[in-house]
Amino acid sequence: MTKFRTVSIDGLDIFYREAGSRSNPTILLLHGFPTSSHMFRNLIPALSDRFHVVAPDYPGYGNSSMPTVQEFDYTFDRLAKIVEKFITAIDLQRYSLYVMDYGAPIGFRIAAKHPERVEALIVQNGNAYEEGIRGEFWEPIKAYWQNPSPENADKLRPFFTLETTKWQYINGVRNPEAISPDNWNIDQSFLDRPGNDEIQLALFYSYRTNPPLYPQWQEYFRKYQPPTLIVWGKNDFIFPAEGAYPYKRDLQKLEFHLLDTGHFALEEEGNAIADHIVRFMTTHISS
Secondary structure (H helix, E strand, C coil), X not given: CCEEEEEEECCXXXXXXXXXXXXXXXXXXXXXXXXXXXXXXXXXXXXXCCCEEEEECCCCCCCCCCCCCCCCCCCHHHHHHHHHHHHHHCCCCCEEEXXXXXXHHHHHHHHHHCHHHEEEEEECCCCCCHHHHCCHHHHHHHHHHHCXXXXXXXXXXXXXXXXXXXXXXXXXXXXXXXXCCHHHHHHHHHHCCCCHHHHHHHHHHHHHHCHHHHHHHHHHHHHHCCCEEEEEECCCCCCCHHHCCCHHHHCCCEEEEEECCCCCHHHHHHHHHHXXXXXXXXXXXXX
């Protein structure tokens, strides 16, 4: 049974979902933009009979606190520190990381800082290589990195609309009718909160701090060789498959799967991803 819990971190309420016995290996699920731990709602029960599964919402997302940009420093460094403190607060000693989208720069910061705690990586459309942030989607974002002017900010605001949120879920999928509209309606209800657009702009701008860290994360991969499972929606326009292949350069214990779906691969390939995780974890991680 999934439990819905909240813990106080730096004065913020951090909501999280938790299921499974703590005597089993832990998998920490780190969500992407613009969603929350809701993206793992089906994966958690699919794994919880064999694993201890935890999925937090970051500040500004889902059911966690949403301080304003004046009250909280919305950067990837800060989000990683919040998740790191969350890990300590709920007493996770060792864990595997499932990273997706924003979860990758958050999770890889933590893994590179505490490599002894990380048992394995599960990477689902989460980038750590320059090859993965090229193309049309990234052009207005990179322009904003160079010049965070009001004009460049306005070019990004369509990313926070219902039309774009729905597009993130259905672009690249085989069968759009298989994707529940609850996904984009729930995400949009959080995006539409007053002040949340400024939070998202702050994090779009902060994303510029991630590529300079790619060499550090790649060195972590090479030095510590965490067993890694790639389960990547190959039709993703945001993080295309070009970003998946470079992991093969640095990781020796790598299981690699490109799935015929889009950005939120769990929506269409959730059962396959769960099966891959169970086999992979059973092979590489002892109970």
